[in-house]
Amino acid sequence: MTHPDQLVTMKSLCKTYPAFRLGPIDWDIEPGLVYALVGPNGSGKSTLFRMMMQLVQPEEGTLHLFGRRYPEEEVAIKERIGYVPEESLDHGKVNVTHLVSFISQWYPRWNQETYKRLIRELEIPVQSKYHQLSKGEKKRLSLAMALSAEPQLLLLDEPTDGLDFFGQRAFSQEMDRFLQPDENRSVVLATHRAEDIRKLADVLVLIHKGRYIGSYEKDQLTEEWKELWLDALPAQAASLPGVVRVEAGPPVRLITRSFTKTRSILSQQGYIVTQTLAMELSEILQELFLLEQESPASNHTDPIHNQS
Ligand SMILES: Nc1ncnc2c1ncn2[C@@H]1O[C@H](COP(=O)(O)OP(=O)(O)OP(=O)(O)O)[C@@H](O)[C@H]1O
Numbered sequence: 001m002t003h004p005d006q007l008v009t010m011k012s013l014c015k016t017y018p019a020f021r022l023g024p025i026d027w028d029i030e031p032g033l034v035y036a037l038v039g040p041n042g043s044g045k046s047t048l049f050r051m052m053m054q055l056v057q058p059e060e061g062t063l064h065l066f067g068r069r070y071p072e073e074e075v076a077i078k079e080r081i082g083y084v085p086e087e088s089l090d091h092g093k094v095n096v097t098h099l100v101s102f103i104s105q106w107y108p109r110w111n112q113e114t115y116k117r118l119i120r121e122l123e124i125p126v127q128s129k130y131h132q133l134s135k136g137e138k139k140r141l142s143l144a145m146a147l148s149a150e151p152q153l154l155l156l157d158e159p160t161d162g163l164d165f166f167g168q169r170a171f172s173q174e175m176d177r178f179l180q181p182d183e184n185r186s187v188v189l190a191t192h193r194a195e196d197i198r199k200l201a202d203v204l205v206l207i208h209k210g211r212y213i214g215s216y217e218k219d220q221l222t223e224e225w226k227e228l229w230l231d232a233l234p235a236q237a238a239s240l241p242g243v244v245r246v247e248a249g250p251p252v253r254l255i256t257r258s259f260t261k262t263r264s265i266l267s268q269q270g271y272i273v274t275q276t277l278a279m280e281l282s283e284i285l286q287e288l289f290l291l292e293q294e295s296p297a298s299n300h301t302d303p304i305h306n307q308s
Pocket residue numbers: 017018019020039040041042043044045046047048086
């Protein structure tokens with residue numbers, strides 16, 4: 001086995017379609033964390049999940065899951081993964097109970113008690129034929145199966161898409177339950193819902209037009225990104241450490257990605273900050289994607305493994 005400490009290691013992973021290129025992706029998934037995979041439509045999030053499930057083959061790079069590789073160790077890899085795809089799979093006219101009893105055989109740690117609890121709490125009509133389920137019911141079933149497999153890694157591609165309010169709340173509760181007993185479990189969650197990211201994620205992984213921008217600790221982002229108001233415009237404000245945006249005002253408004261550094265330099269230069277405002281996670285993400293559009297690679301100054 002290689003890379004025993006990481007659940008997943010990706011090195012220079014690439015996939016090319018006629019009109020899209022994903023990668024190179026270098027990303028390690030560590031145990032005990034919830035990752036939110038965030039990117040605009042068509043960034044390559046589902047493609048990345050599909051690579052981890054061997055549904056798409058990378059042309060370049062290496063991919064290890066639990067220190068193992070496809071295709072030789074497919075069974076040993078997949079029995080440790082719970083996957084909820086963006087679009088539910090087509091299982092045709094089979095009865096739901098029969099479908100689940102067939103699929104559950106593939107998972108040595110399948111927990112029938114968990115499954116029974118989930119179908120009850122998520123109100124899944126297991127006597128129905130699969131094709132008769134609504135979109136939301138298919139999503140609930142997919143989630144129930146992924147969780148009942150007691151996986152080490154949960155891959156969730158827009159898991160709350162199509163879920164009603166009650167389903168979304170049940171999803172949050174189930175995520176808490178899943179993560180509590182085992183600190184070696186991790187979740188990768190692709191979502192466009194800022195609320196899910198705010199509530200669940202430890203680390204945000206940003207991807208834009210197939211390019212990996214970086215991984216960021218969520219708490220560090222919300223602590224260090226701030227909006228500052230000042231009475232006077234500092235000299236060369238846009239070049240001050242941490243400053244990413246300047247509005248000349250009045251009042252002068254600065255956005256910083258490094259509150260500690262910017263505040264310290266402003267105070268050394270004698271400028272008075274009249275207000276410091278916290279930023280919503282959705283605003284911070286918007287700024288990060290704007291920076292990426294304005295100057296690709298500029299975001300590499302503060303991702304998770306490179307923060308000063
Ligand atoms: N089988 C395929 N053949 C050709 N192009 C594909 C194929 N699968 C995906 N693509 C293209 O790859 C790009 C990334 O798609 P992907 O579904 O991975 O994005 P995404 O980030 O999950 O998007 P969304 O947020 O809209 O779900 C898109 O431009 C898509 O058209």
